[in-house]
Each structure stands twice: as structure tokens, then as C-alpha cells.
Amino acid sequence: MAENELILVTGAAGQVGAVGRTVTGLLLDRGLPVRAMVRREDDRSAALRAAGAEVVVGDLLEPADVYRVVSGCRRVYFGMSVSAGYLEATVTMGTVARDVGVDALVNMSQLTVSQMSIQHTTPSPQQRQHWLSEQALAWSGLPVVTIRPTVFLDGFFLSLVSPAVRDRGRIELPFGRGKTSPVAAADVARVVAAVLADPGPHLGRIYELTGPRSQDMDGVAREYSDALNREVTYADIPPEEWERELQRVGLPEHLTRHLVTMAALNRAGRYDRMADGVERVTGRPAMSVREFVALHAEEFGGRRS
Ligand SMILES: NC(=O)c1ccc[n+]([C@@H]2O[C@H](COP(=O)([O-])OP(=O)(O)OC[C@H]3O[C@@H](n4cnc5c(N)ncnc54)[C@H](OP(=O)(O)O)[C@@H]3O)[C@@H](O)[C@H]2O)c1
Secondary structure (H helix, E strand, O other): OOOOOOEEEOOOOOOOOOHHHHHHHHHHHOOOOEEEEEOOOOHHHHHHHHHOOEEEEOOOOOHHHHHHHHOOOOEEEEOOOOOOOHHHHHHHHHHHHHHHOOOEEEEEOOHHHHHOOOOOOOOOHHHHHHHHHHHHHHHHOOOEEEEEEOOEOOHHHHHOOHHHHHHHOEEEEOOOOOOEOOEOHHHHHHHHHHHHHOOHHHOOOEEEEOOOOOEOHHHHHHHHHHHHOOOOEEEEOOHHHHHHHHHHOOOOHHHHHHHHHHHHHHHOOOOOOOOEHHHHHHOOOOOOHHHHHHHOHHHHOOOOO
16 A cells, blocks of 8 residues: 555534544654545634645535545545434445555544444444444445544534533533543544554454543542632533433434433443544544643633632
């Protein structure tokens, strides 16, 4: 596989974890050529172009767009926003990748898929679609590398909780007493970039990714306190109240059902899991909650001196 072959990164603008955006930067840093796929031209696409990526605009639900962006690339990172069309987009990508012929397709999935089978699915439409997507890509015969991260620090533990941490010193989530081992999207991106840079040894593998520690939310809150040098506590809020708030802010039904399922699985102890994929692939351990919160201190209201 030649080093100078163009690598396609989908979902490159970034919204929640921004894995695609970070992967683009990491590959460019290695001197590898990247085609970054975005949904629209905006400041984010301009920044990708300024960093040295070839930016292409397209819709992952449009087969002709997918054909246009995959053509000329031998390696592909496929990931997009949690959304109702995820399975359709995956099958479209798989169909195109077979037609064009690629050397590696790195597929973003979720760690909960490791707990799923025909008899044991979950009520999350997103998790079901990832599970089915993995089945379809396995039937495809494509050279796939599967990335299964646990919950990202960047969603539940940043954007969803930062206002309450800032205003009340509380992480307000309906996670009960369940343990969790969240992983930074930046670490997930480091894994994806390492695989794309040299896919050969990784083809056919599944990488399960977690943070360095599985702990209950009181333990997580202590890491916030250490990082911010002020007291942050965990408040176990009623799930129904939390779900009403998600509906009030107008999240799509698909996303709400996914988040509500994640919280329920958390309460049931299903996020109490450890995997060493980050260190195994990148040679560096995954970031702790404390390190992540310290990096994002401003968004949590700053660190007390
Ligand atoms: N968040 C978690 O806790 C977590 C945990 C494990 C796995 N995952 C998986 O990680 C993936 C999400 O990764 P991420 O957080 O890095 O994504 P992200 O930051 O939300 O970015 C996804 C990008 O996909 C683009 N997109 C959405 N629909 C598209 C379409 N039809 N055509 C073209 N582009 C489209 C979006 O564009 P716009 O910004 O322009 O809308 C967005 O920039 C999902 O597969 C999710 O299941 C997430």
C-alpha cells in the first residue's frame, strides 16, 4: 500500500466527538494526503482546507455522492452523526467501497455491540444499526477494521453536563450507581489515524476502546474536583425528568432514544467495562477523566487557582 495514496475521512467537520476532524489533522501531521468529506461549506470546512486537506462536499445518504468521494481513495474512515439513516449510509458506503475497490475501511461502531446478539439487542436504534452495520460489512468481504469505543467523554461528560458543573458544581445525570469508563474522542481519533496510516496489520480486527478506569459517578466527580480544584459532586437525577428535558430541547427522536438507552444501560452496570485498544494500537494509554476535564476547564467554568 503506497504511502502517498489519498485517504478519505467522512464526517470530517465534526459536531460531538469530531473524530473525523481530529483524524484529518493527525494524518496531515504525518504527511499523508487526506480527502475530508463534509456536508456543507462553512468555517469548519474552510479550516480543514487551510490545514491542507482536499475538502469535498456530499451527503452520505446519496449513493452518487458517496461514489464521487470514494473514487480515487484506497483507505476510508467511515463515521457520521448518530442519526436515523446510519444503517443506510453504512450499506451505501460498503456497496460503493466494493465497487471502487478499497484496501481498508475503518468503521466506527460502539462497544455495546460487543454485548449484542440476535437474542440480545438493546432498545437504542443507533446501537441496533451499528450491530446490523457490522453484520453487513462482514458479509461484504471488504477489508474492514472495526472501532468500538465506549461512551465518549466529549458528549455526556462535557456538552451535556458543563452548564450544571459551571453553575452548581454538579454532574447531573441519571446514571444511578453504575460504573463507567468513558474514553476521549481524541484517543479514539488517535487509534483511527494509526490504523489508516498503516492498515495492513489491523485488517479484520475489532478494537474495543475505553478510558483507563471504570468507576462510579462519585469517582468520576472526584476527578472533576481534582482537575478544577473545587468541589464537584454527582447528582443522580430521575431518568424521567432527564428524558423530558431532552425532549424539551427538541433533540431528534432517534438521538433521544439512544441517549435514554445509554443512561438505562449505565444504571444497569452495562458500561462497567475495560479494554486496552487505545494503548495497544497507539502505544500510549487512554486519557483519564481528570486529564480531559483539565484540558476543557474553561468550558466547566475554569479551574480555581
Ligand atoms: N458520542 C459517543 O459517546 C460515542 C460513543 C461510541 C461511539 N460513537 C460513535 O461515533 C460516531 C460519531 O462520531 P463523532 O462524535 O466523531 O461524530 P460528530 O462529531 O458528531 O461528527 C459527525 C459528522 O457527520 C456529519 N454528517 C452527518 N450526517 C451526514 C450525512 N448524511 N452526510 C455527510 N455527513 C454527515 C456531520 O456533519 P454536520 O456537522 O455538518 O451536521 C458531522 O460533522 C457515531 O458512529 C457514534 O455511534 C459515539
